[in-house]
Amino acid sequence: EVVLTQSPGTLSLSPGERATLSCRASQSVSSSYLAWYQQKPGQAPRLLIYGASSRATGIPDRFSGSGSGTDFTLTISRLEPEDFAVYYCQQYGSSLFTFGGGTKVEIK
């Protein structure tokens, strides 16, 4: 089973700043099957990025994903007030899905 480790656990930033979130896999993951989600309090997660770097429908271009193998990154170029939330990475392999533990992006 692939374990996804996200870091940092919490990121304290101000609006307008750049956010860089990391997702590290315990073994190599196909880039085709690496996704990122955003979750706000009381809401279901929302798909942001799929295939490691493709934005889902309606996602602003300030969100970008990159990486391959075991190291993946979600970057928010300039934080907007609505971007403060928890972010999860997720992978699919061998008919199984796993999620990372999440990174909380909070207002500094």
Next chain:
Amino acid sequence: QVQLQESGPGLVKPSETLSLTCPVSGYSISSGYYWGWIRQPPGKGLEWIGSCFHTGITYYNPSLKSRVTISVDTSKNQFSLRLSSVTAADTAVYYCARVRLGIGFDFWGQGTLVTVSS
């Protein structure tokens, strides 16, 4: 627009079976894609429970496999979750979602809190 909505009891007694259904609107389950269940204990992260295809093929989280059954009812355009022998550790918000391989979980229900308590 694809819509999903979890339905079921909000309170289940320890050792009993948790049962939830997820009716789907805006898309026919028989047309394809996988359908999945994910849960989130209060204040914690997301855990994949399992997924099913409209043909009945299922995949389960190994840590829950012995207690989980996911099934599809194409006539009602819905899929279901049964989790047996529940304990307080199974208390969580349960989500149903559509799964597109190579994309991810692209449509989610709003989630339903299930509490395990006597």
